[in-house]
Amino acid sequence: MLHPHEILTNIIITLTTPVSTTGEPIPSNGILKKKLNYVFDMEKFEEERDAIFGRNFHPPDGFLRNSVKNISITVECKSGLDEDITNLRDQLRFYSENENFKNVFIQGEERNEILIVCTNKCFNSVLNVITDVQIAKNLIIWRVKKTYEDKFIIRKVYGTHIDEELDELMEQGVSVSPPYNLLLLTPNISMTSLIGTLGMRITANFIQSELEIDKFISNQNDVIIPYQKIKKAIEHLFILVQEIGELEGEKIIFKKRPNFSLILKKIEFIYGLKKVELYDFLREKSLTEETIEEFQRKRAPQRRINYWTSNNN
Amino acid sequence: MSQSTLTYERFITESTNMLREGKTIRGVSVFCEKEAWLNIKSLIEEVNKTRVRWFIEFIETHQKDFFILIFRDIKELEADLNFFIKVISDEPYYIFYVFSYVIQDDFKKFKSLIKNIRNVWLAWIGSRFMENFTDFMEKKFPDFDVSLIKYTTEYRRIKNKEKVGSSIHWESRTKEDLAKDRAYRYSTYKELLNVKLARYNIQKGHISFKLTLSDRTEFTLESGDLLEFLNIYKTILDHARQLRDSFNRKIQINRQQKYIKKIKRNIERYNIERFEMITIDMKEPIFKSWYNNLVDTFSLGYLSNFNILSVVLEKGNPYFLSEIVDLDSESRFYLSAVHDSIRISPSNQQTKPSTISKIFSILQSRVDPSIDMSE
Numbered sequence: 001m002l003h004p005h006e007i008l009t010n011i012i013i014t015l016t017t018p019v020s021t022t023g024e025p026i027p028s029n030g031i032l033k034k035k036l037n038y039v040f041d042m043e044k045f046e047e048e049r050d051a052i053f054g055r056n057f058h059p060p061d062g063f064l065r066n067s068v069k070n071i072s073i074t075v076e077c078k079s080g081l082d083e084d085i086t087n088l089r090d091q092l093r094f095y096s097e098n099e100n101f102k103n104v105f106i107q108g109e110e111r112n113e114i115l116i117v118c119t120n121k122c123f124n125s126v127l128n129v130i131t132d133v134q135i136a137k138n139l140i141i142w143r144v145k146k147t148y149e150d151k152f153i154i155r156k157v158y159g160t161h162i163d164e165e166l167d168e169l170m171e172q173g174v175s176v177s178p179p180y181n182l183l184l185l186t187p188n189i190s191m192t193s194l195i196g197t198l199g200m201r202i203t204a205n206f207i208q209s210e211l212e213i214d215k216f217i218s219n220q221n222d223v224i225i226p227y228q229k230i231k232k233a234i235e236h237l238f239i240l241v242q243e244i245g246e247l248e249g250e251k252i253i254f255k256k257r258p259n260f261s262l263i264l265k266k267i268e269f270i271y272g273l274k275k276v277e278l279y280d281f282l283r284e285k286s287l288t289e290e291t292i293e294e295f296q297r298k299r300a301p302q303r304r305i306n307y308w309t310s311n312n313n
Numbered sequence: 314m315s316q317s318t319l320t321y322e323r324f325i326t327e328s329t330n331m332l333r334e335g336k337t338i339r340g341v342s343v344f345c346e347k348e349a350w351l352n353i354k355s356l357i358e359e360v361n362k363t364r365v366r367w368f369i370e371f372i373e374t375h376q377k378d379f380f381i382l383i384f385r386d387i388k389e390l391e392a393d394l395n396f397f398i399k400v401i402s403d404e405p406y407y408i409f410y411v412f413s414y415v416i417q418d419d420f421k422k423f424k425s426l427i428k429n430i431r432n433v434w435l436a437w438i439g440s441r442f443m444e445n446f447t448d449f450m451e452k453k454f455p456d457f458d459v460s461l462i463k464y465t466t467e468y469r470r471i472k473n474k475e476k477v478g479s480s481i482h483w484e485s486r487t488k489e490d491l492a493k494d495r496a497y498r499y500s501t502y503k504e505l506l507n508v509k510l511a512r513y514n515i516q517k518g519h520i521s522f523k524l525t526l527s528d529r530t531e532f533t534l535e536s537g538d539l540l541e542f543l544n545i546y547k548t549i550l551d552h553a554r555q556l557r558d559s560f561n562r563k564i565q566i567n568r569q570q571k572y573i574k575k576i577k578r579n580i581e582r583y584n585i586e587r588f589e590m591i592t593i594d595m596k597e598p599i600f601k602s603w604y605n606n607l608v609d610t611f612s613l614g615y616l617s618n619f620n621i622l623s624v625v626l627e628k629g630n631p632y633f634l635s636e637i638v639d640l641d642s643e644s645r646f647y648l649s650a651v652h653d654s655i656r657i658s659p660s661n662q663q664t665k666p667s668t669i670s671k672i673f674s675i676l677q678s679r680v681d682p683s684i685d686m687s688e
Contacts, residue, residue, distance in 0.1 A: 021327065022331065181326040205321075220320060264329075
């Protein structure tokens with residue numbers, strides 16, 4: 001169900017943050033944190049961000065920071081889906097040249113480098129962009145391959161890290177099993193993914209008859225997204241997936257006999273929508289099984305792409 | 314102390330995906346007295362003192378109703394066994410779901426832990442519920458098609474309830490066939506027959522899952538949709554709760570004083586607010602002699618196997634009334650019988666479920682094998 005971009009972000013978070021999963025309920029620090037002191041860093045800064053960079057600015061997918069060696073790594077994940085490769089050139093220039101960006105994100109005398117984490121599928125496209133673009137920063141590419149089930153191998157395939165130990169480790173490659181679901185630790189999570197993820201988590205609580213929204217949000221220990229954005233996403237969710245129940249003030253009242261297959265179908269559909277398409281449905285204030293089927297019929301059939309094994313573009 | 318950052322919501326979302334990928338999830342519902350739950354950590358520590366292979370750790374999360382129980386292999390020969398606990402209710406007693414991805418043999422380790430802790434027990438739905446599960450689903454969830462794939466019956470001696478054997482049946486038989494088999498076993502071998510485990514195929518549109526359910530609410534779910542299943546399981550648990558609550562019969566009598574001018578005296582008026590009774594329909598018994606069996610059994614006075622005293626209050630016509638005193642728990646019941654029914658009603662303010670369980674056990678083994686608590 002997860003978008004490949006979200007899987008990549010999950011992988012980076014798992015490498016550097018203690019994440020509990022069903023398979024490993026007692027979290028151990030990710031290998032980069034445990035061995036080399038790299039931590040995942042992303043502050044909650046949406047309001048300030050808009051003021052500094054304008055509303056169209058998209059921050060990188062995170063930062064890896066090593067306070068011992070005074071190194072920071074700006075992380076940009078690329079899945080090769082949609083338009084994300086065409087933006088890469090501008091993003092790289094911005095991260096390396098924009099003074100505001102440096103002032104806000106790069107701390108003091110930190111040595112900063114840019115890391116692109118990409119799927120196997122888009123490696124060649126990324127390589128074409130970075131050999132073409134001229135920037136002053138050190139550039140590195142990590143390529144992610146899926147091995148079996150939920151295991152991924154991540155390996156450095158381009159450039160040299162400032163940190164020799166990190167360079168050696170990533171040259172060899174590390175194995176990682178990211179959580180099955182999206183963690184809400186990335187500030188630039190798309191509204192569709194946010195609605196989908198919250199939808200799944202809210203539905204998981206149906207065994208109670210009602211749920212207080214504030215209590216639900218405070219129960220989610222991985223949230224760095226602003227409260228207002230989450231509330232907005234919940235409102236959107238209840239416009240589109242009315243089968244879950246109703247919003248009554250600050251409470252969610254669950255339906256007595258929810259139609260889970262339809263709920264999951266709708267949530268899956270929302271995950272796959274583009275931003276414009278999502279707002280079209282929100283304007284119409286309706287999403288039915290028929291409209292989903294009609295929408296899927298109209299949409300040009302897409303080639304099934306394997307992001308993790310294919311090298312073709 | 315270790316703490317998990319997993320949340321219930323993320324566990325369910327992950328499990329939904331894992332089931333879709335073909336993993337198997339197991340679980341059970343557990344009832345627990347408040348005091349036992351509040352002292353659960355020290356109770357587990359006590360159990361740990363007696364364990365030689367597996368060390369049990371009770372892990373908290375930042376959610377107050379979601380916990381993880383980890384069985385660690387001290388010799389490190391096997392991987393940890395994780396059990397996820399979601400508290401469903403805390404009034405008047407604690408109820409929680411337990412989920413796990415361990416194999417069946419390892420799930421028994423959790424059940425063995427439950428047996429070792431006082432005032433904690435697996436919820437019970439009984440053999441009759443299992444036998445009638447397809448009817449139950451047809452009534453409560455008409456959108457689902459349910460078919461019985463196989464079931465396991467267990468035989469126990471009437472005299473001492475010792476397990477004699479079990480058998481697996483691949484052909485689904487009618488309820489009448491099962492009743493005939495039950496009567497045959499009872500009269501020929503002096504054995505009671507109960508369905509312990511059944512495997513069903515459940516289908517709703519394109520969703521299909523295989524469910525194995527035991528009479529103690531233990532389930533194994535292979536593939537399928539976790540949320541759809543939990544919706545069904547919630548209703549199964551409601552049945553287990555009703556059973557448990559119906560055993561805890563209560564009388565509530567309010568007393569009011571009223572002054573009557575004419576006689577210049579206060580009189581007391583009694584108002585029965587709550588007087589709960591269990592009625593067992595005996596219109597279709599297996600044995601016609603059930604009434605005589607009942608009179609013979611409860612006229613004995615003291616039933617030593619059960620530590621129960623039966624004081625006969627009335628007999629005849631046919632009408633039988635006795636007061637039953639459980640010498641273990643001190644709870645008391647009235648047991649009455651007429652030609653087509655048996656009634657059990659409380660005779661002190663609050664009665665214990667264990668006494669009802671004893672009475673049913675006596676009725677089932679000595680009066681008629683068709684009598685079951687879950688009816």
